[in-house]
Amino acid sequence: MNTAITRSDRRAKRKEVKIGWLNNISNIPLSWIILVVLSIFFLILPTELEFDGKLAIITFIVATYCWVVTSVPPAIVAIGAVLFLTVTRAVDQELFYSSLSSDVIWLMIGAFIVGAAMQSTGLATRLVTLLLSKANTVSGLFFLLTILIQLLTFFIPSTSGRASVMLPIYRHLANVVGNRKVEKGLSILIPVIILIATSATLIGASSHLIANDYLEKFGHDKISFLTWMVWGVPFVLIASFLACSVILYIFLDPDTRGKVTPKMADRDGRKAKLSDKEKVVLSVFSLMVALWMTEKLHGIEIATVIMAGALILVLPRLGVLDWRKGMESVSWSLILFVGAAVSLGEALVKTGAAEWVMDSLLIMTEGILFRGEFITLLLLSVISLTSHLYITSHTMRVVILMPPLLSLALTENINAVPFVFLLAVGMNYCITFPVSSKALLIFSEEKGGFEAAELQKLSKVLSVIYIALMLVFYFTYWRWTGLTL
Numbered sequence: 001m002n003t004a005i006t007r008s009d010r011r012a013k014r015k016e017v018k019i020g021w022l023n024n025i026s027n028i029p030l031s032w033i034i035l036v037v038l039s040i041f042f043l044i045l046p047t048e049l050e051f052d053g054k055l056a057i058i059t060f061i062v063a064t065y066c067w068v069v070t071s072v073p074p075a076i077v078a079i080g081a082v083l084f085l086t087v088t089r090a091v092d093q094e095l096f097y098s099s100l101s102s103d104v105i106w107l108m109i110g111a112f113i114v115g116a117a118m119q120s121t122g123l124a125t126r127l128v129t130l131l132l133s134k135a136n137t138v139s140g141l142f143f144l145l146t147i148l149i150q151l152l153t154f155f156i157p158s159t160s161g162r163a164s165v166m167l168p169i170y171r172h173l174a175n176v177v178g179n180r181k182v183e184k185g186l187s188i189l190i191p192v193i194i195l196i197a198t199s200a201t202l203i204g205a206s207s208h209l210i211a212n213d214y215l216e217k218f219g220h221d222k223i224s225f226l227t228w229m230v231w232g233v234p235f236v237l238i239a240s241f242l243a244c245s246v247i248l249y250i251f252l253d254p255d256t257r258g259k260v261t262p263k264m265a266d267r268d269g270r271k272a273k274l275s276d277k278e279k280v281v282l283s284v285f286s287l288m289v290a291l292w293m294t295e296k297l298h299g300i301e302i303a304t305v306i307m308a309g310a311l312i313l314v315l316p317r318l319g320v321l322d323w324r325k326g327m328e329s330v331s332w333s334l335i336l337f338v339g340a341a342v343s344l345g346e347a348l349v350k351t352g353a354a355e356w357v358m359d360s361l362l363i364m365t366e367g368i369l370f371r372g373e374f375i376t377l378l379l380l381s382v383i384s385l386t387s388h389l390y391i392t393s394h395t396m397r398v399v400i401l402m403p404p405l406l407s408l409a410l411t412e413n414i415n416a417v418p419f420v421f422l423l424a425v426g427m428n429y430c431i432t433f434p435v436s437s438k439a440l441l442i443f444s445e446e447k448g449g450f451e452a453a454e455l456q457k458l459s460k461v462l463s464v465i466y467i468a469l470m471l472v473f474y475f476t477y478w479r480w481t482g483l484t485l
Contacts, residue, residue: 090347100335109330114313118281120325137258137259138258146240185247188443194439196240200233205394214420218406280313287309334444384426398424432459
């Protein structure tokens with residue numbers, strides 16, 4: 001009797017354990033299961049991809065998951081990802097050490113110091129006062145900023161440079177408006193419009209110049225500055241205003257959109273008079289912009305220029321900001337995040353992972369890529385728009401994508417000049433992950449700024465609109481102005 005009971009109890013216990021184990025599996029989040037399946041897939045199946053490349057892809061996928069889904073600080077994720085690739089020998093240790101030597105790191109440090117100088121002297125207040133005096137509602141302010149950012153594209157030939165200029169303006173606007181939703185909307189509007197506006201001019205990004213050089217190497221005339229503007233400006237205007245409208249709709253409710261913006265009186269009734277410190281900051285800033293615009297003549301890069309300006313502003317007697325306060329103004333957590341994130345992107349390129357993804361895409365589209373004008377344009381748009389998901393550097397996207405695609409196009413008698421322009425416009429869209437653009441990185445860790453999941457939410461809508469707009473423009477305005485494949 002006792003033996004029977006004991007056996008029965010054991011069977012019941014084993015059944016409970018089995019059911020409990022199944023229940024535990026069913027409670028595992030679906031995203032974790034997908035993450036594990038993807039990791040196993042990349043670890044086993046792509047036989048033509050080296051092990052280092054497999055590790056780089058898996059690490060990037062896991063890091064992206066942590067940035068989007070978990071609450072782990074982005075800097076910890078990025079540093080951990082690069083350390084993992086270093087310890088496993090997937091990349092050289094030098095990549096980890098050099099992560100803080102990137103030009104964007106020094107550009108951001110300089111931008112923080114210059115922004116602090118603008119803030120402390122009151123110059124940022126004056127700029128915000130001017131903006132708020134022209135905008136009656138929050139929606140009006142967003143559209144006004146959209147126009148201002150597009151104008152900056154013609155004067156500052158770098159997305160990072162434009163982001164650095166807009167950072168102190170954003171901070172002061174956020175403080176003055178004092179609305180959490182508006183603050184979040186501004187933090188995502190500014191970098192997104194900076195990126196979209198890049199297509200307006202040939203000097204909007206260095207990648208445009210590289211793409212233009214490929215045309216010459218393949219025996220074709222380069223796209224002139226004027227031709228690029230004729231094709232780019234109308235597209236950018238409409239794309240930017242559509243993006244602004246989408247951001248307003250997604251992140252702000254109707255009441256907030258119609259909210260009246262606060263009007264700011266000038267300090268002490270001085271409407272035009274600048275203080276000595278404000279004049280120093282304005283002079284240094286104007287000189288920086290002039291040097292940015294003439295980089296081709298003197299060869300001094302943007303990051304070097306902004307660091308020189310920052311140094312002048314913290315010099316004893318001549319400067320306007322104490323050195324210690326200047327250092328305190330730098331978000332070192334963001335600096336570490338950006339440095340590690342940039343290195344993670346470089347790891348994808350150096351291990352051959354990015355090139356493997358590109359080759360896989362070309363194989364998948366082989367035979368249908370150039371079958372008809374509409375199909376060609378649609379696939380070209382999709383490939384170029386999605387390239388930022390696996391090639392985080394704007395420049396590297398052009399270096400990796402342009403030669404093979406241009407070679408394929410020429411064998412199919414595709415018009416090379418419009419082909420290169422359309423590729424560049426597609427690759428300028430990099431609005432899914434903060435790591436995809438330096439402009440997004442600069443604003444991603446700002447107090448009250450957007451979160452990675454919110455950027456993805458926007459991209460799901462905006463990417464479709466962007467592709468649709470490219471298709472509409474191609475069959476209307478661009479065709480009327482001579483842009484045909």
